Amino acid sequence: xxxxxxxxxxxxxxxxxTFRDKSGLWTEYDxxxxxTPEGYAADPSTVLDFYNARRANAASAEPNAAHHALxxxxxxxxxxxxxxxxxxxxxxxxxxxxxxxHGRLDRVRCNKCGARWDAPEIMxxxxxxxxxxxxxxxxDVVWFGEMPHGLDKIEDKLTRASLFxxxxxxxxxxxxxxxxxxxxxxxxPTLELNLEPSGGVFDEGHYGPATKVVPAWVNEITA
Numbered sequence: 001x002x003x004x005x006x007x008x009x010x011x012x013x014x015x016x017x018t019f020r021d022k023s024g025l026w027t028e029y030d031x032x033x034x035x036t037p038e039g040y041a042a043d044p045s046t047v048l049d050f051y052n053a054r055r056a057n058a059a060s061a062e063p064n065a066a067h068h069a070l071x072x073x074x075x076x077x078x079x080x081x082x083x084x085x086x087x088x089x090x091x092x093x094x095x096x097x098x099x100x101x102h103g104r105l106d107r108v109r110c111n112k113c114g115a116r117w118d119a120p121e122i123m124x125x126x127x128x129x130x131x132x133x134x135x136x137x138x139x140d141v142v143w144f145g146e147m148p149h150g151l152d153k154i155e156d157k158l159t160r161a162s163l164f165x166x167x168x169x170x171x172x173x174x175x176x177x178x179x180x181x182x183x184x185x186x187x188x189p190t191l192e193l194n195l196e197p198s199g200g201v202f203d204e205g206h207y208g209p210a211t212k213v214v215p216a217w218v219n220e221i222t223a
Contacts, residue, residue: 002079003161003188004070005179009168009195011089013211014061035143044125051139052122055105058086063093066167066214071095076222080157082150084169084176086141101148101176107140116140148175159186166200167193168210193217 008016033039034050071094073079081098083090086105090098108119110129117130119139127137142148158164164183169176180200183190192198192205193213206213 001157001161002073002077002163002165003158003183004079004081004165004167005169005176006070006081006083006085006090006167007169007176008085010066010083010210010214011061011064011085011087012168013066013209014064014087014089016058016061016085016087016089031144036145037143040138040143048123048125048139051105051141054086055119056121058088058105061087061089063089064211066210067093067095069215069218070167073218073222080161082154082157082176099150099153101142101150101154103139103141103149105139105141108137109140110134111136111138151175154179155182158182158188161188163191164188165191165193166198166202167214169194170198191217 029050033043034047040047067089070079070081070090074081074095074097079097081090081095082101083098084102086100086102088104088106106119107116108123108127109116110132112134113129113132115129115131120127123137123139126135128135129137158179159182161183164180166180177200180190180202184201190202190204192200192202192207193210194205194207195209196207197205206217
């Protein structure tokens with residue numbers, strides 16, 4: 001089974017910026033104010049404005065050749081994909097078994113009862129939960145300081161993989177940053193597909209735009 005971890009670099013060519021884009025959406029905001037529970041509690045309107053903009057950006061984007069290549073790989077070989085991205089471009093490209101460890105922009109959750117549902121186009125601080133009625137609605141994304149989703153499943157899948165592949169990720173944010181180390185500790189070959197070397201210790205690396213290197217690699221291993 002191939003275990004794939006994807007990051008923002010996978011979706012950058014679809015028009016979705018990474019954390020480190022000099023002119024990206026992230027640079028217009030203080031992350032402590034828009035991507036933490038404390039920031040949301042202090043100023044929910046600003047946080048929701050930020051996520052409303054990101055949601056609109058993601059909804060207008062289209063899957064690129066790298067997303068479609070990974071969907072083809074899943075159809076050809078047993079492949080488990082974990083994404084750090086909060087967009088759904090992999091799903092829209094036809095990929096299955098995608099674990100969104102940082103949540104999804106197109107979903108909403110209630111902090112009180114845990115209910116989840118599709119996000120409206122515009123979220124408002126006065127939105128109420130349709131299940132319990134509480135005014136405790138928030139984007140269903142994992143903020144800094146919160147626990148990513150599915151870590152037990154991720155560890156189980158990773159330690160049983162035949163190959164670990166990191167695509168379009170800087171590999172600097174934990175716990176995802178430790179996945180290559182976990183794979184290496186279990187004797188699992190590791191591969192990096194990225195715009196440039198991340199500095200992680202991988203057995204092999206292919207570098208360039210995701211829309212070039214990912215389809216080329218998929219074509220190679222499925223030929």
